[in-house]
Amino acid sequence: MSILVVGLNHKSAPVEIREKLAFNAHNIPPALSLFLQRHQSAETVILSTCNRVEMYVSTLDGTVKVDDILLFLADFHKIELNSFSPYMYHYMDDRAVNHLFFVTASLDSMVLGESQILSQVKEAYTTASMEEATGKVLNQLFQQALNVSKIVHTMTSIGKRKVSISSVAVEFAEKIFQDFTGKAVLVVGAGEMCELLLKHLYEEGARTIVVANRTFERAQEIANAYHGQAIKYELLGEYLSKADIIISSTSAPHYVIHTDQVKEAIRHRRGNPMFLIDIAVPRDIEPDAANVDNVYLYNIDDLQSVVSQNVDERTREVEKCRTIIEEEVEHFMARLEEMRIEPAITHLRNHFHTIGKEELDRLKPKIKNLDNGDWEQVVYTMERTINKLLHHPAKVAKQEAKNGGGYRYVETIKKLFGIFHHTDHSQH
Amino acid sequence: MITLPHIPFIVTIVLYFVSSVWSIGYIINPTLFNKKLAKWLMMMGFFVHSGFLIFLGLESGNIPITNVYESFISLLWCVLFVYINLDYLYKLPSLDTFLIPIVTALSIWALTFDGGNLLITVSLQSFWLIAHIIPIFIGYAAFTISFSLSIMYLTQQRQLKHKLFGPLFSKLPSLEGIDNLMWKTISFGFPLLTLGLVFGTFWIRTQNVLGEMWYLDYKVILGLATWLIYAALLHMRLIASFHGTKIACLTIAGFCLVLFTFIGTFFMGSKHAFQKVSEQSHTEILNVQ
Numbered sequence: 001m002s003i004l005v006v007g008l009n010h011k012s013a014p015v016e017i018r019e020k021l022a023f024n025a026h027n028i029p030p031a032l033s034l035f036l037q038r039h040q041s042a043e044t045v046i047l048s049t050c051n052r053v054e055m056y057v058s059t060l061d062g063t064v065k066v067d068d069i070l071l072f073l074a075d076f077h078k079i080e081l082n083s084f085s086p087y088m089y090h091y092m093d094d095r096a097v098n099h100l101f102f103v104t105a106s107l108d109s110m111v112l113g114e115s116q117i118l119s120q121v122k123e124a125y126t127t128a129s130m131e132e133a134t135g136k137v138l139n140q141l142f143q144q145a146l147n148v149s150k151i152v153h154t155m156t157s158i159g160k161r162k163v164s165i166s167s168v169a170v171e172f173a174e175k176i177f178q179d180f181t182g183k184a185v186l187v188v189g190a191g192e193m194c195e196l197l198l199k200h201l202y203e204e205g206a207r208t209i210v211v212a213n214r215t216f217e218r219a220q221e222i223a224n225a226y227h228g229q230a231i232k233y234e235l236l237g238e239y240l241s242k243a244d245i246i247i248s249s250t251s252a253p254h255y256v257i258h259t260d261q262v263k264e265a266i267r268h269r270r271g272n273p274m275f276l277i278d279i280a281v282p283r284d285i286e287p288d289a290a291n292v293d294n295v296y297l298y299n300i301d302d303l304q305s306v307v308s309q310n311v312d313e314r315t316r317e318v319e320k321c322r323t324i325i326e327e328e329v330e331h332f333m334a335r336l337e338e339m340r341i342e343p344a345i346t347h348l349r350n351h352f353h354t355i356g357k358e359e360l361d362r363l364k365p366k367i368k369n370l371d372n373g374d375w376e377q378v379v380y381t382m383e384r385t386i387n388k389l390l391h392h393p394a395k396v397a398k399q400e401a402k403n404g405g406g407y408r409y410v411e412t413i414k415k416l417f418g419i420f421h422h423t424d425h426s427q428h
Numbered sequence: 429m430i431t432l433p434h435i436p437f438i439v440t441i442v443l444y445f446v447s448s449v450w451s452i453g454y455i456i457n458p459t460l461f462n463k464k465l466a467k468w469l470m471m472m473g474f475f476v477h478s479g480f481l482i483f484l485g486l487e488s489g490n491i492p493i494t495n496v497y498e499s500f501i502s503l504l505w506c507v508l509f510v511y512i513n514l515d516y517l518y519k520l521p522s523l524d525t526f527l528i529p530i531v532t533a534l535s536i537w538a539l540t541f542d543g544g545n546l547l548i549t550v551s552l553q554s555f556w557l558i559a560h561i562i563p564i565f566i567g568y569a570a571f572t573i574s575f576s577l578s579i580m581y582l583t584q585q586r587q588l589k590h591k592l593f594g595p596l597f598s599k600l601p602s603l604e605g606i607d608n609l610m611w612k613t614i615s616f617g618f619p620l621l622t623l624g625l626v627f628g629t630f631w632i633r634t635q636n637v638l639g640e641m642w643y644l645d646y647k648v649i650l651g652l653a654t655w656l657i658y659a660a661l662l663h664m665r666l667i668a669s670f671h672g673t674k675i676a677c678l679t680i681a682g683f684c685l686v687l688f689t690f691i692g693t694f695f696m697g698s699k700h701a702f703q704k705v706s707e708q709s710h711t712e713i714l715n716v717q
Contacts, residue, residue, distance in 0.1 A: 175588060175597070178604040271672030273603055294672040296588050306593060
């Protein structure tokens with residue numbers, strides 16, 4: 001039984017290479033079946049995200065090699081093998097398991113600790129199992145990987161702190177407002193960042209959205225996307241006091257919102273807090289506005305510094321995650337070893353029971369004065385004896401398996417009892 | 429002087445103190461200090477506290493407000509009682525971190541009133557006394573909680589304003605959430621205070637407990653001032669829909685006045701139905717009742 005992963009990611013390959021090898025939802029199923037046509041005894045899962053393309057393959061006898069997978073990728077995508085092979089990495093067995101656990105726990109992601117990869121791995125696995133491309137080994141492996149990711153995320157704070165400007169801003173907004181339903185969001189300027197933030201707030205429940213932009217059409221575009229209202233840029237002042245949250249990112253070279261206006265707005269709002277997010281450079285909101293009571297003004301640097309602090313915090317957690325994963329890899333490898341000897345043990349058991357049955361068949365015609373109940377007792381005793389005899393060797397085999405020596409142990413027993421068969425394929 | 433019968437109250441204080449340490453510790457290091465333990469310690473303290481009050485009540489045969497010390501302990505019990513119920517209803521995150529240290533500090537202060545040299549002079553069986561005291565105590569308890577909420581509000585608003593994102597920041601609820609709760613506790617306490625004051629006035633008018641010049645009693649005057657400040661708060665919030673830091677500051681001012689009305693007036697020489705007595709006449713007064 002071997003586990004092999006071949007792939008590339010954002011660290012090993014530039015986007016020009018990654019995009020050539022990328023799979024999408026439509027061509028993964030045909031790719032899986034094509035691969036299984038070539039290698040019938042293999043199990044495989046294809047994981048393809050914007051940052052990585054990886055193929056996990058497991059075979060019982062290690063017949064599929066790295067080159068086979070590379071060749072398959074080249075054939076499937078119809079590209080030159082040499083054009084991408086230098087960017088590929090590959091890991092075997094425990095290192096492959098370690099790699100998958102690392103990836104699923106989001107320790108190999110571009111944004112450390114992000115949660116998206118978990119669902120991507122889940123989807124890759126579901127697709128493969130729907131196509132019946134997975135078997136005993138990869139089923140166990142992927143289910144365990146998803147499990148490990150959960151363990152890592154609950155035991156460490158790798159995914160706790162927010163690491164994007166918009167999520168940090170939303171987090172602060174949540175410390176000011178209990179919920180966003182009924183809260184008015186005023187968007188000034190229609191930059192990409194603004195929209196991202198708006199999207200985040202919308203997802204959290206903000207429904208009253210007003211957009212002001214120099215070009216009215218662009219304002220309308222955004223407003224339509226979020227069921228909001230577009231206003232003329234000149235009317236901005238009138239809407240200030242109605243807004244609970246203001247996001248500003250115009251390209252204006254001067255302040256767009258002045259302290260006096262904010263003061264006036266707060267007076268109208270009778271102390272209802274206002275959250276001002278200024279993500280423009282140069283800044284849009286006069287910095288002095290921060291001194292107005294009940295006004296909370298954050299600029300891009302404030303948010304960015306929190307983001308980098310949180311990123312540092314996550315980086316500090318990596319060691320803890322690594323330890324957890326190493327432990328889990330060990331557990332998994334032990335279980336794999338157990339799985340490896342399982343067919344052998346079954347074989348051993350069958351062998352003994354066959355002998356027992358043969359002997360009983362031989363005995364039956366010789367005994368005459370035995371009624372059915374008594375005969376059942378004889379059969380039962382025979383089975384019990386065999387099970388008892390085998391109980392200890394099977395237990396020890398499983399224990400040995402945990403230390404990695406189970407397979408050899410079972411082979412020895414088989415040799416000892418004269419059981420011969422080539423591989424365990426037939427049992428599988 | 430602390431006498432033997434007060435040991436249970438000292439145990440209570442110790443439990444409250446350790447609970448405070450734990451609930452503050454939880455903010456700083458959640459792995460080392462367990463939040464549940466803090467809650468349990470507080471509950472244990474509350475049970476000892478309750479038991480002590482029952483003991484005091486059984487001993488004297490009256491509700492335990494026969495002297496300033498007992499009144500203080502009863503008031504603190506009300507604070508905990510209201511808090512535990514509110515926490516059950518609204519799940520107030522981290523409020524105990526602010527409230528329990530305040531309760532602990534007030535309990536220690538209450539200990540200094542032990543000695544019972546200010547004894548109640550009115551009949552404890554009077555319906556009016558009960559009708560006057562109980563609503564006011566529960567009202568005061570609600571105000572104590574709104575006070576700790578306003579401290580919480582100001583702490584959180586300071587953190588937001590000055591961009592201090594320490595461990596406390598993430599554990600405190602939103603400003604709006606705190607503001608709403610502050611409002612709820614005040615609007616719960618105010619009608620009770622009003623009721624208590626109205627009954628008190630009836631009592632004074634019908635039984636003449638404070639003498640002819642009752643309206644010059646410090647406690648009466650300050651009680652009215654307390655009522656006015658909370659009435660103003662309610663007005664600002666209800667009619668003028670005011671929010672934010674100003675409300676929080678006013679709530680703190682309101683509580684200072686509550687505390688001053690409750691305890692401070694004794695320092696100013698107000699008796700308000702209590703009398704300075706020596707140890708000997710202590711029992712005599714109780715016997716007369």
